[in-house]
Amino acid sequence: MKGLAGEQQAVSKQRHPRRRFALGLLVAVACLLSLVDRTSLDSAWDCLRTCKRALTPLPLDPHERALALLERQPIIDGHIDLEILARWYFAYDLDDPKFDLRKKVTGHVDIPRLRQGKVGGFFHSVFVPCPEDAGYPSDNTGNFTSPSFRVRDTLEQIDAAHRIIDRYSSTLEFTPTAAAWRRAIKRGKIGGMLGVEGGHQLGASLATLRAYYALGARYVTLTHACHSPLADSCGMQGQDLAPRWGGLSPFGRAAVREMNRLGMMVDVSHTHPKTASDVLSLSQAPPIFSHSNARGVHPNVRNVPDSILRRIGSIDPARARFNLSHDGERGEGWGADTGEAHLAVPSGDAIVMLNFAGMFVSEWPNDPSRGGKRADVQAMADHADYIGRLAGREHVGIGSDFDGIEDPPEGLEDVAHYPNLIAELIRRGWSDQEIMGLTSGNLLRILDKVEAVAHSQRHLEPIHAVFEGRSDLVKHDKPPGH
Template sequence: MKGLPLDSLESQSSTHTRAHRPLRQFSFAALISLLLLRLSSVSFEDIADVARDVRWSVTPLPKDPHRRALALMDRAPVIGSSFLLPLLADADRHLLPDGHIDLPILARWYYANEVEDPSFDLRKEVRGQVDIPRLKKGKVGGFFHSVYVPCPEDAGYPSQNEGNFTAATWRVRDTLEQIDTARLIIDKYADTFELSKTARDWKKAMRRGKIGGMLGVEGGHQLGSSLSAIRAYYDLGVRYITLTHSCHSPLADSCGLPGRDPIKPRWDGLSPFGLTAIKEMNRLGMLVDISHTHPKTASDVLTHSLAPPIFSHSNARGVFDVVRNVPDSILRRIGSIDKSRRGTFNLSDDGEGGKGWGADTGEVDKPIPSGDSIVMLNFSPGFVGADADVSAMADHADYIGRLAGREHVGIGSDFDGIEAVPRGLEDVSKYPKLVAELIKRGWSDSEIMGLTSGNLLRILEKAEAVARSQRHVKPYYEVFSGRTDLSKHDSPPY
């Protein structure tokens, strides 16, 4: 994109050349030794995966960017810098997982959640942007099924209690219906889809050629102001909650939506109840999603979450200045996780020119206790730019990669939740076009495999590790301050 200080191809030419060299040869005896070492620690069902790893390790990748993209989207991620290391690592099939797809809300809107409707047959092309043939063509190895219901005002109802959501509401009922719909879709196409409750489950599904997936609740207003709802959703397969949608929630402040009147912050970021909710999500192993949130909310989460937070479907304000995108200061703060980059930032050199949110508060120097995060690219043209196409989408990937680091970039398309799409990225079959464009721009093989799978799976594994470390922690029972219906009593209820 013109005017953006993106990494040049020239500055990466040596890395790019190395990435395209054929793998160096090694002796057959050494290969057998490595195989025996590998097989000594795996079960019989992994033997085919090991053989595939060996074949990939000795087969050069094609030079054509599109063919190379398809090949990389089939391969296990490079671990470290040695071509031998994949033989010693888990033989996982890493196809592309998408962090945010709205297939359940499409089923609700067009088919009233009746997944057995004859016209809703995912084995052939259906309305929308997602079905099985196109998922396979796009090399998709899984996705987060977004279980979304709108904020009351977006659904034509009055705002509830200034965002307390303590009055009677159908938001929790509707969320349960969407969870049910997502799971019914997974069950109906069990030969293709699989509910994955852990990163390991997801990897196993991809190794078997299945499309794995988790569920994500897209808004704190869908909790009914209850920590119990978080636990119940987790048990049903939900692995992230977006703290807000376009309205404030009991948990945090929203950024609102472009084209609307700005909404006045209520909590100045996280609410006290939201801080407790994050602790409960960390305890469970549920990701905290900060897409849709006000930047102060995102900053508070980066400060307080012990597990890596995610932006499940967001882009960069420095490329396209809308409230839904991530400010430079937040991206630079994520970039500061890498100690070699810390202290080298000059926000005035970035797209916001040092005038964006957090530029004057020392934001980039604040620590991130979890030590990780990921920003997953949103394909909605309203968040991409005035001329949304594959190149513009790659501009966001390049920009986030330059400020935050390419190891912190993923894909969260928002397909089936958006009506318009970027040119060249019309549906889930088109992901390889974006990957090929990034290869042309000098992204290395390992960076591509991070973008398409490794980065998100790494975040999931870290969140699960935090949950394991907190097995001794009891569930949290805090009652939201806006509720008056739940309190302790001395007398019986009759």
């Protein structure tokens, strides 16, 4: 029925050629009037392209329609681990002929497949594993300040990302702002920002956070599978990880405020639900789940509880009060008994970006004989539908985790296959505007708001906060050596 509804909706959009022509004519007139005061060739080209789209009917076939919509609003993936692949397989040797991104390479990402998948950009995830003293897998007594090489390795990841972008500059482009990303897409380039995938990579220092921002990082995931100086992690399925802070730590609260000031998105994928809740309550800029799915579809601890999804949905004042017992967790999930779904979200926005890791999509992705649902395009679309129903489709995006996973869903094997998911959602009745929001429009809206908050706080001084576990950074009354 959903597929039929989607086709009927598409047909209805094709039945008014006069209306389409009139719209195109109005756009053309607006273009001409705008050029009276504006002689920019870019502006003229934008107007003409808009006019052409208004006059060109979209195909009815779901897959062809998906490709046409992706031409208008290409994919921006919120989380791709290309740089960790470059480290693991090639030790960052970009001259290795096996790591020529102009050809098919090991993993899920290269330029031909990015083009085939209609990709307009992605976040280059820079990741290093959790340190031994960060509460992973079971030791929860460390102070997060033991000397380690995590900051060094993060800097190597950042360096690799910029080297890759520079090496393939005819196709790839570093885009430090939402506006730069939009401009790059218009020129046919594949834009990119960086995302730091773990608060343990800061070395318990806000100075490191600021340095990462200066080097192109536009989000930090507050935790990975371990607690960090910033916050509690949700751990991983089957891992018993007791909370350390009860959500955000005091230092983490300072870090969130500093990220708001900088214009850096606060990423709460991998975090404990209480951490995500604290961020939704504290952050003045919209937070993100850069690569997460829904617990109500698949009860993995890495997925987002119904209460948090409903809380995001409550941003829309037209929605009624929620009864969580009607959702996938049947009112038994985290936060169901505390009124979590009805708490305010000061930033007024958020986004949950779909993770393609099979283990977060379905119960037994590699062994359907064990009774679980196979991880495939349909199962992935179930998460999109579910998040869209609880949180609102304007709060859904894509954060595949490609090159950081081994078991993507059937039909979504690499970056060339995004159109398969888009076509499935079209069959399920997602509108053209909802699709273009999912592909990148929603994320760019979030980026715009994060940047606007930073602009409003540009008069503020950098936050000075010292993590409580640091004994090396204290004030002294005497000079060194006395």
